[in-house]
Amino acid sequence: MLGSRTTLDWPDGEERFPTSVCMDCAVRRDSLCGTLAGEDLIMLHKLGRRRRLRRGESIAWAGEESRGCANVLSGILKVSALTADGREQIVGLLYPSDFVGQPFVGSFEFTVTALGDAEICTFRKSDFEGFLSTRNGMTQALLRRTFDTLSDARKRMLLLGRQSASERIADFLLQTFERIGGYSASANGPVTFDLPLSRGAIADVLGLTIETVSRQMTKLKMAGVIALPGGRAVTILKRDALRRMADAA
Amino acid sequence: MLGSRTTLDWPDGEERFPTSVCMDCAVRRDSLCGTLAGEDLIMLHKLGRRRRLRRGESIAWAGEESRGCANVLSGILKVSALTADGREQIVGLLYPSDFVGQPFVGSFEFTVTALGDAEICTFRKSDFEGFLSTRNGMTQALLRRTFDTLSDARKRMLLLGRQSASERIADFLLQTFERIGGYSASANGPVTFDLPLSRGAIADVLGLTIETVSRQMTKLKMAGVIALPGGRAVTILKRDALRRMADAA
């Protein structure tokens, strides 16, 4: 949904062995740092610190005045906004290799929380800004990512403002499959994968309630469009039907 | 709502007189070009072309593969997304000095349309990319703007996903006032201004119908929170009441 594609595999060849720099990083290929090499990579590496997050833990600097930014190494995080009385809307999901934070901007008015255990590579905002300032290529890469994130947010605004519950669910299932499920052999064959989000989190992404999400999933199951083998697993049986439901009526 | 503040006044002093470059541009101070001076400004000026848009006219390059980008000089534009069956959601509003377009990104999946007559300063995307590539400061400035736009979109996702019709209207009135009305002498005194959007456009911004927008406005009028002097004019009588309604219940 946000930014570029996910890869959890290790890079091949000699990069596989841990070294003092980022050569053993699982997301090096796809993360923002992927634009760097040699000396630059070593310099950025010195500015970064790995950090583990437990399920439910929020990144401390989000919302505060002193802040940082980070790359997601593993796990999935949510970016969420809250109303004064506690209603929540998830405004973005962060997968491995995604970037979090807003260099050069004073405030960040959202909360970033790990949906499961996760690992991130954090930087002090000022350090990161200094680094970007002499690397136009990396600034450009971040700009490109940010435009992608913006387009994603805008598409979801259409979803939230104008689409029905069943359209939202269909869209979510397809999007999630494309993001984590990769591409199956046959373009329309059945595919099974685990949803990385609880029903509650799905509801918070789609602007619905848990009950509505559950009912819509049951409806899709009854219609033979999906199967629910148990746990968070989903099997998409009729991908084209789902696609038709996702846009239109 | 999007990006930086609006200024329609002319710059002071010698800049007031039209010259061959951008010295007479109404939005030079606040637009992205504001980061430029001297030689750079002249170079960018050579790449740009002014263009008038009539009310309802869409920017031709939006949605197409070959594209451009632009600064808004006057008027207000909408950025909108459509479902297959024609439902519309306005995902952004562009005021004078705002920037449109996504350099370094392949596709732009939204439509940009003038809400009234408008003027923009357009660039070929490739030209603009080339120009940015050697100006890290301007790339940074664009990045900053894009983060602001993203935060705005995310706040509106909370609005669309989790807030009631009355909260949406209250929020919209305050936001619009802050954007176009400027700040009044007394922080809480009554203020009058013209809404730059029709009821229909407001509905498309807020994910509601025309009728609901109208009814909510009437309700606010009856409650003595606002007055509707006629046309598109609104008077905010109890700004704090409106603020309270905008967030919470």
Added chain:
DNA sequence: CGCCCATTTGATCGAAGTCAAGGAACGTGG
């Protein structure tokens, strides 16, 4: 003046929310 448009108002309907209860899955400790 009369037409065209935007807006308001009214009556009704339906999709999703709310409230409430029951069931399945999972981890922990006895």
Added chain:
DNA sequence: CCACGTTCCTTGACTTCGATCAAATGGGCG
């Protein structure tokens, strides 16, 4: 290994907010 508690998910009954359908009102302009 099982009993227990917790958390998540499903299902049911009812309510409500906003959408829809329809009509009336008002304002600007040729």
